[in-house]
Amino acid sequence: MSLAITLHLLAATTWVGGMFFAWMILRPVAVELLEPPQRLALWYRAFQRFFPWVWGAVVVLLATGLWMLFGVFGGMGGAGWHVHxxxxxxxxxxxxxxxxxxxxxPRLGKAVSAEEWPAGGRQLGQIRRLIGINLILGLATVAIASGGRFL
Incomplete structure (x- = not known):
């Protein structure tokens, strides 16, 4: 059980922490210092490095979450509302x-490769909004995970 919790927390921290850094730190600095072509290339390269970590986090979170759900709680019926x-x-x-x-x-990658900056900007804007939603969900999930069983 302690291995599952540790891996679960490390995966969640990697994913949510990466989104927090991207949204709250990197984005404002990139907007302040870089022109759109350089900013789009920076974001695409950053995603190329971050998204494999997210894939790993997804796999670990699913595997360890289900492991704990069925191994500790005996399934959904034994889990509290916070687990659901x-x-x-x-x-x-x-x-x-x-x-x-x-x-x-992928559309961002094609736009950056073709130097189609307005199209790339639209794709980056969509990614930014979706990551913002995921960041809010991720922070809420961390709060639920850490405090839910005490409510």
Missing amino acids: LMLVSGLAMMAIFLHIWFAPY
Whole structure:
């Protein structure tokens, strides 16, 4: 059980922390210092490095979450409301990430390669909004996970 919790927390911290850094730190600095072509190239390259970590986090979160759900709680019936909410929010975050991965992210890469900056800007804007939603969901999930069983 302690291995599952540790891996689960590390995966969640990696994903949510990465989104927090991107939204709250990197984005304002990139807007302040870089012109749109350089900013779009920066974001695409940053996503190329971050998204494999997100894929890893998704796999670890699903595997360890289900391990704990069935191994510790004996299934959904034995889990508290906070576990149910965690599962729903986690699945929603994963669905949003999958949409980013399969839709605006590849289009951003094509736009950057073709130097089509307005099209790239639209794709980056969509990714930014979706990551913002995921960040809110992720922070809420962390709060639910850490305090839900005490309510």
